[in-house]
Amino acid sequence: MxxxxxxxxxxxxxxxxxxxxxxxxxxxxxxxxxxxxxxxxxxxxxxxxxxxxxxxxxxxxxxxxxxxxxxxxxxxxxxxxxxxxxxxxxxxxxxxxxxxxxxxxxxxxxxxxxxxxxxxxxxxxxxxxxxxxxxxxGCGFDPGVTGVFSAYAMKHYFDEIHTIDIVDANAGDHGYPFATNFNPEINIREITANGRYWERGEWLETAPLSVKQSYNLPQIGPKNIYLLYHEELESLAQNIKGIEKIRFWMTFSDSYLTHLKVLENVGMTSIEPIMFEGKEIVPLQFLKAILPDPASLGPRTKGKTNIGCIYQGVKDGEAKTYYVYNVCDHEACYAEVGSQAISYTTGVPAMIGAMMLMKGLWKKPGVYNVEEFDPDPFMDALNQYGLPWVEDFSPTLLEK
CATH class of the missing domain: 3.40.50.720 (NAD(P)-binding Rossmann-like Domain)
Structure with a gap:
């Protein structure tokens, strides 16, 4: 083709x-x-x-x-x-x-x-x-599949979606005291920034990792989830009809958060350049250089990820809830393509998005986020190419 x-x-x-x-x-x-x-x-x-x-x-x-x-x-x-x-x-x-x-x-x-x-x-x-x-x-998983999930929910199950909670859980264990599953620079910048969520037409800020709940996730069990800001909130708040509230949650182990706090306290997560032995270095970039390469975690990582979206809204005047998620196994991903599930859940949707375009299914002049295209062929491709999804029409809802 x-x-x-x-x-x-x-x-x-x-x-x-x-x-x-x-x-x-x-x-x-x-x-x-x-x-x-x-x-x-x-x-x-x-x-x-x-x-x-x-x-x-x-x-x-x-x-x-x-x-x-x-x-x-x-x-x-x-x-x-x-x-x-x-x-x-x-x-x-x-x-x-x-x-x-x-x-x-x-x-x-x-x-x-x-x-x-x-x-x-x-x-x-x-x-x-x-x-x-x-x-x-933004054609990875989050952003990416989470947007496709939202377009699919809107197309098939809702007249209006009022709340979206995106929950990204990684129950994988790589055996290191501290490592990041994707680019450490991006990962740490994301986590140390203020949390932010959309409610009734405005952005509300929270201190980094200050809002926490426990949620029982299918196949991986109860986990602490923390409110973060994530970029798909910006596009979904604009593109999904009826949105009143949209939040993003991610799991972190206590050990991960303790290491991160110490690194932050000693200045290692800073992106402000400093002089060291006559050279200018950025502490976070130096930290990235000494942490394990995320690409090297594949053979060591065991366990599963669960990433999905919980929706509340209205269909034909009736209140409706819907949860759609994917569970991915780190070891199965490594056996197939030599990468752990974090890379897999991002890379597969990127290939599918490119395929959608090359087949002419997602082709319209302009700049678009994934939820602005027809979700159905993409959802079919997820099942076909390694990221099958599961639906639940009576999920446990998060606290308001």
Missing amino acids: GKALIIGAGGVASVVVHKCCQNPDVFEEICIASRTKSKCDALKAKLDGGKTKISTAKVDADNTQELIELINAFKPEIVINVALPYQDLTIMDACLATGVHYLDTANYEPVDTAKFEYKWQWAYKERFEKAGLTAIL
């Missing part, structure tokens, strides 16, 4: 590459590009010999001109951006300059401050419309 350029060579990119190669009818040819070409070559070596033709390239995703040259040389139909969120805009610029569709899994972040906002990317809407190109934003 076509060609895809995959930018990035970390844990999520590895899953995307594996999954594209499982679908050679759609992804006839892929190019894996990253600053470190050896990582791309290692991925290619694992998967060479299948029906999908694989090439690799070195590219600095901060450099729009380099990206333009690579895109013009390879001529893909879509760029799948699984690099760093700091690079979203340079990659979008390169797609506009070369007439290629775009997909990412995380919203643009300025390097100097954690914002978790879509405004920079939404500002590209008109340019993508005029170019006749589609940009699909």
Whole structure:
């Protein structure tokens, strides 16, 4: 069917590459590009010999001109951006300059401050419309599948959705005293920021990790969940009809939170540069360098993740509740693609989103979040490609 350029060579990119190669009818040819070409070559070596033709390239995703040259040389139909969120805009610029569709899994972040906002990317809407190109934003799990779940709930079960609680639980154990399951820099910035949720037309802030509940999650049991801000709240608050309240919750073990507090107290989570032995370093980037690489956690991690959305709303004048979730097994993910479930749950939806576009099912000029497309073919693909979902029409509701 076509060609895809995959930018990035970390844990999520590895899953995307594996999954594209499982679908050679759609992804006839892929190019894996990253600053470190050896990582791309290692991925290619694992998967060479299948029906999908694989090439690799070195590219600095901060450099729009380099990206333009690579895109013009390879001529893909879509760029799948699984690099760093700091690079979203340079990659979008390169797609506009070369007439290629775009997909990412995380919203643009300025390097100097954690914002978790879509405004920079939404500002590209008109340019993508005029170019006749589609940009699909946030097509991982959360954001991503959580948006598709919401569109599906709206389409099939509700006239109005009043509250959404997104619950992201990881009951995996990698055996390290402290490690992060995805990019430590992004992970720690996310957790140490103020919590925020949408209620009746305004954003309400909470101190970091100050709001906690216990929730009994299917297949993994009762867990402490903490209120965080997460970027899909911004788009869902705009795109889902009737929303009065929307919150995002994530599990953390007591050990993880204790380590994080100590690191924060001694300044290791700071993104303010400091001078060290005549060199300027950012403490959080130094911490990232000494923590285990998230891509190395796969063979060590046991247990499951459970990510889903609990909805309350109205259908035909009657109150209705609905919970839809996916449970993913770390060891099963590793056996299939050599990555743990955190990378798997992000990488599979990125491949599916690209497939939706290449098949013409999710193709309309402009910049869109995933809940703005038809959810049905994506939901079918989740069941087909390793992220089956479960429905519950009488879930336990979270405290208000």
